[in-house]
Amino acid sequence: MADQKKRLDSNVTGNFYVDATCINCDTCRQLAPASFEEVGSFSAVTSQPTDEEHLHRAYQALLACPVGSIGIEQSEPVQMQEAMASFPLHLEDGVYYCGFNSKKSLGANSFFLEHPDGNWLIDSPRYLKHLVEAFERKGGLSYIFLTHKDDVAEAEKYATHFGAKRIIHRADLEAAPGAEWIIEDVTSSQIFPQFEIIPVPGHTAGCMALLYKNKFLFTGDHLWWDSKQQVLRAPSQRVWRKRVLLDSLQKLLGYRFEWVLAGHGDRVRLSAESMQSHVQTLIERHHPTRVSP
Ligand code: SF4
Structure with missing residues (x-):
């Protein structure tokens, strides 16, 4: 689970964030390139998802992340379930x-x-x-x-x-x-x-x-x-x-x-x-x- 206390400053404000445990594996950027980018030697959320498709992709990235470095301030269980089922x-x-x-x-x-x-x-x-x-x-x-x-x-x-x-x-x-x-x-x-x-x-x-x-x-x-x-x-x-x-x-x-x-x-x-x-x-x-x- 990602840790708010380790939230990287490179993230934009909003629900999704990457913390300092990121190993820069690129998985999130492949799945949700509209939301995640490489900043320095980590990924960061550079644009919060605003529509259904981008939200779905951001949840897919969260689930695929190998080290649980992607966090959310507020979980949306339906979207999480849909991403899991995908x-x-x-x-x-x-x-x-x-x-x-x-x-x-x-x-x-x-x-x-x-x-x-x-x-x-x-x-x-x-x-x-x-x-x-x-x-x-x-x-x-x-x-x-x-x-x-x-x-x-x-x-x-x-x-x-x-x-x-x-x-x-x-x-x-x-x-x-x-x-x-x-x-x-x-x-x-x-x-x-x-x-x-x-x-x-x-x-x-x-x-x-x-x-x-x-x-x-x-x-x-x-x-x-x-x-x-x-x-x-x-x-x-x-x-x-x-x-x-x-x-x-x-x-x-x-x-x-x-x-x-x-x-x-x-x-x-x-x-x-x-x-x-x-x-x-x-x-x-x-x-x-x-x-x-
Ligand atoms: S998937 Fe996780 S570990 Fe990999 S780059 Fe994204 S945030 Fe970092």
Whole structure:
């Protein structure tokens, strides 16, 4: 719970505020960009929500915040309930953003994928009754895809509850030593029709992306959308091997996808052509002399 005594001065006056426990994970700014902005090394409420839609988004941000840094002076139980019921949040075609980001992954986004042959979780949100029941209503979980070692969060609890198989790369196995499905490959593999695992080492040795339907690319911390600058970004700090990271970015030019669904950083949907062009620009930014195919 946020603490009024720790309310940041950068907040505007009004019901919603951010306190000094904020870890600057960006979740609130992705969900409610009209209300939350980055000010210094924290988020702050720079515009109080004034209409129903913005109010709903601000409550979604409050619930998704991994460390409970968003507070309200006066609670509106109906709006809170509606925001709660909106998670997992449908994006498109049976793909959902889970909400309830976990502080164990420093607030990484996680996703739920509804599929007739078994549902998927991509990285892990907080282990929460609300989400467990929501997944149960949709038929449970069969697979938990772990993009890399930093965003495992509470995957083990979900795997135990649902009897789901956790999928992780051997090189990042230390984060989930009991994982049921270990990927050894360094090349891409189609594990089911419409599901392709693409190893993308760089940020960590075991980073993987999951491509679904040649449309949705779950990228963990390998690739994300910078909504302020309207560009794709890849890690420039905390990188295991920069050269390998660049090779992994270049590898993505061989795939068609319209969505980038990231752990840290924003998600985006573009045309497949525009996405390719953004990936190419990103590679050129990271390494101007690298020739793209
Ligand atoms: S979601 Fe919470 S921790 Fe993350 S930036 Fe917003 S206020 Fe800070």
